[in-house]
Amino acid sequence: AEVLNDYQCNIYSNTNYMMAAMVIESATGNSWVQNLHTYIFDPLNLDSTFVGAFETPNGAVAHEWYDGNVTEIVNSPMTSLYSMIHAAGAIFSTANEMVQWYEALFNGIVISGASLQEIISCDPTTLYGLGLKTAPVDYPVYGHDGIMIGYQSFSMYDAKTKSILCILTNGGSASVMPLFFSLLNVLTY
Numbered sequence: 001a002e003v004l005n006d007y008q009c010n011i012y013s014n015t016n017y018m019m020a021a022m023v024i025e026s027a028t029g030n031s032w033v034q035n036l037h038t039y040i041f042d043p044l045n046l047d048s049t050f051v052g053a054f055e056t057p058n059g060a061v062a063h064e065w066y067d068g069n070v071t072e073i074v075n076s077p078m079t080s081l082y083s084m085i086h087a088a089g090a091i092f093s094t095a096n097e098m099v100q101w102y103e104a105l106f107n108g109i110v111i112s113g114a115s116l117q118e119i120i121s122c123d124p125t126t127l128y129g130l131g132l133k134t135a136p137v138d139y140p141v142y143g144h145d146g147i148m149i150g151y152q153s154f155s156m157y158d159a160k161t162k163s164i165l166c167i168l169t170n171g172g173s174a175s176v177m178p179l180f181f182s183l184l185n186v187l188t189y
Helices: 014-028 034-039 078-080 097-107 113-118 175-188
Strands: 064-066 072-074 142-150 151-158 163-169
Touching: 034 072, 034 163, 064 078, 097 163, 151 175
Parallel strands: none
Antiparallel strands: 064 072, 142 151, 151 163
């Protein structure tokens, strides 16, 4: 059997998230969605957060835009779009609840300090760790982004200032990264 080195283990992969969901289901006997509710959503009162395609939306959902924000996608069935990405990114939330999640994660409410250290130990080549990545800046920041037809998200925790920044957009193609790093610079300087 081939032994994977650290570099290979720290590369982002949607398939790995789907496999992690299957391991969770096998180990607990409950769906990965139910486990999210049991261990994260419900204890943290994330009542505006839901898993598209697997749950009914529990609030208003912004319309999706595609093709350079020219084409509005109306009444798109969540099952077709979001079942294909499964545990790799089918979660819908609000900016407030994303900030609440990051606060809980980085303040030891969700996992132990030792587990958090494993998560934020990012590979220097890929800048990716176990579910979080770091940014190529001079101070410790950790976060994650996501993009799907019609939506983008980017959230990051600044360990120096203990601030959290979250940008969610329903514009499908324009990158939010330049805006995000401009805002992050305002927060840290």
